[in-house]
Amino acid sequence: MTAIALGADHAGLPLKEDLKAWLIERGHEVVDCGTQSSESVDYPDYAAAVAGAVTAGKAERGILVCGTGIGMAIAANKVPGIRAAACTDAYTARLSREHNDTNVLALGARVTAREAALEILATWLGAEFAGGRHARRVEKLAALDRRKEQSDAPTR
Ligand code: RB5
Numbered sequence: 001m002t003a004i005a006l007g008a009d010h011a012g013l014p015l016k017e018d019l020k021a022w023l024i025e026r027g028h029e030v031v032d033c034g035t036q037s038s039e040s041v042d043y044p045d046y047a048a049a050v051a052g053a054v055t056a057g058k059a060e061r062g063i064l065v066c067g068t069g070i071g072m073a074i075a076a077n078k079v080p081g082i083r084a085a086a087c088t089d090a091y092t093a094r095l096s097r098e099h100n101d102t103n104v105l106a107l108g109a110r111v112t113a114r115e116a117a118l119e120i121l122a123t124w125l126g127a128e129f130a131g132g133r134h135a136r137r138v139e140k141l142a143a144l145d146r147r148k149e150q151s152d153a154p155t156r
Pocket of ligand 1: 009011012043066067068069070071072
């Protein structure tokens, strides 16, 4: 089973807890990066924690939950090596794996009900990257990451 990092802000906390229980029931190892309380927090902090767990190899994939999934996806995608998609339906979630090789799924607790979120998650976990022409495109995403890392590197 795949190790999965989970993160949420205050808006996503209840759904994150439901997803965590669902994953554990199915034998997944879960790395819970918080939040653990309903106190208002800032979603980029949790996106960074989950993205870091994935890029460090502590988890193979990450799941992020905020109000809409949008802020989490924006933040996670700023971390080189992360391909995050905010999904509100199972079809998009499946294609995000098959075409984009997403390694982070972002969900919106204010726009997606629990049962729909579980369907999206199950679909996303069960889908495989299709490779082929998509591999060339995902390699171009990696090239963009490398370009950003080079431009961010301190000059002497
Ligand atoms: C928090 O109110 C909300 O802005 C956040 O959960 C998320 O929806 C941002 O994208």
